[in-house]
Amino acid sequence: MRWSEIGTANCSVARALSVVGDRWTLLVLRDAFRGVRRFEDFRESTGVSRPVLTERLTALVEHGVLRREQYQDRPERYEYRLTEKGVGLYPVIVSLMGWGDRWMAGDDGPPVRLRHEPCGHTVVPVLACPECREDIDPRAMRPVVEGDVC
Numbered sequence: 001m002r003w004s005e006i007g008t009a010n011c012s013v014a015r016a017l018s019v020v021g022d023r024w025t026l027l028v029l030r031d032a033f034r035g036v037r038r039f040e041d042f043r044e045s046t047g048v049s050r051p052v053l054t055e056r057l058t059a060l061v062e063h064g065v066l067r068r069e070q071y072q073d074r075p076e077r078y079e080y081r082l083t084e085k086g087v088g089l090y091p092v093i094v095s096l097m098g099w100g101d102r103w104m105a106g107d108d109g110p111p112v113r114l115r116h117e118p119c120g121h122t123v124v125p126v127l128a129c130p131e132c133r134e135d136i137d138p139r140a141m142r143p144v145v146e147g148d149v150c
Contacts, residue, residue, distance in 0.1 A: 019063045024048045025056050037079035
């Protein structure tokens, strides 16, 4: 399968990667969850070139992950806001951050902590079974394949 065809594969991971499977896209999403909204702020935070950032933001808007919202008339300027589909990627970003915290953090530990605002506690999110509340362990999971899957 070619990378250009990955979005049509009968595989949810492949389809998701067709939207977010790029380092710049993931950094843009990280920043969107931190409250970054404007092009120059994304550029400054990520260090990505203008053409690449334009391409990534355009793709995220086309896929319905971000929406453009005008905030200035002259000249026209837009900011980028997460849609419901975009907010659905939060567990992905948090899981990736958790993996980085565990396996890639330096001697000083994780550079970012997550505080649950309603109670004020710092949390380390975990994946758990919604029925029994046990942590998800890949050795205890079995994919149930529906149809012809990649």
